[in-house]
Amino acid sequence: MDKFLDTIQENFDKFRIVIKYTFIGCLITIALLIIFAFLCKTCNTFFKDLNANPQKSIKKIDFLLKIAPKSAFLYYLKGHAYLNLDKYDDSLKYFEKSLEYKEYADTYSEMAVTNFKKERKITPKVLDLFDKAIKLSPENARIYQERASVYFIAGEYDKSLNDLEKTYTITHDECFISISADVYLQKGDYCKAYTYYEAFDKQTGHNSVFKDYAMFRCHK
Numbered sequence: 001m002d003k004f005l006d007t008i009q010e011n012f013d014k015f016r017i018v019i020k021y022t023f024i025g026c027l028i029t030i031a032l033l034i035i036f037a038f039l040c041k042t043c044n045t046f047f048k049d050l051n052a053n054p055q056k057s058i059k060k061i062d063f064l065l066k067i068a069p070k071s072a073f074l075y076y077l078k079g080h081a082y083l084n085l086d087k088y089d090d091s092l093k094y095f096e097k098s099l100e101y102k103e104y105a106d107t108y109s110e111m112a113v114t115n116f117k118k119e120r121k122i123t124p125k126v127l128d129l130f131d132k133a134i135k136l137s138p139e140n141a142r143i144y145q146e147r148a149s150v151y152f153i154a155g156e157y158d159k160s161l162n163d164l165e166k167t168y169t170i171t172h173d174e175c176f177i178s179i180s181a182d183v184y185l186q187k188g189d190y191c192k193a194y195t196y197y198e199a200f201d202k203q204t205g206h207n208s209v210f211k212d213y214a215m216f217r218c219h220k
Helices: 003-050 054-066 072-084 087-101 107-118 124-136 141-153 157-171 175-187 191-203 211-218
Strands: none
Touching: 003 072, 003 107, 054 072, 054 107, 072 087, 072 107, 072 141, 087 107, 107 124, 107 141, 141 157, 157 175, 175 191, 175 211, 191 211
């Protein structure tokens, strides 16, 4: 009888341990879910601040760099924040620091944009940086979009249109049809602009603001 009771007690003790650790496991899981939700909310706020309040973002990044001092991504974000502040030398410094730890295609692309804004023209270095970015990530639509913007600002409309076409091929996002129409309009090719506005409107159901103007100029 004693042996039977001992067996029951032993099994009960094992069951209690299982319950205990299952309970602890549940608490840990719940805690991790809460932390994950908090981090998601923090990240969303952080990325909004990166554009809206880059100076505030830099303080947050500096805090995170104390925890992860070799994070290429954090240095990339810091470079991006300084770019938003138009502090090009600081921006380039942190982009280069990012590359010391890991090569990101977006880092090279942002460095190209920074150099373009700093020099106010397309230099061989700007093009070389874009080429490095594309070599690392040839299907990264953002790189072609950024280079298209640089070409557009520089007045090199045909090259801008080529990159916009590549961006559309990758993303199938209709907004790049509309952007291409805007470039054709700026270029003075009104008939082509009208064709693109018309294609965009048919695909999206929109009524492009400049479509009628492009049609008027096309038939003038």
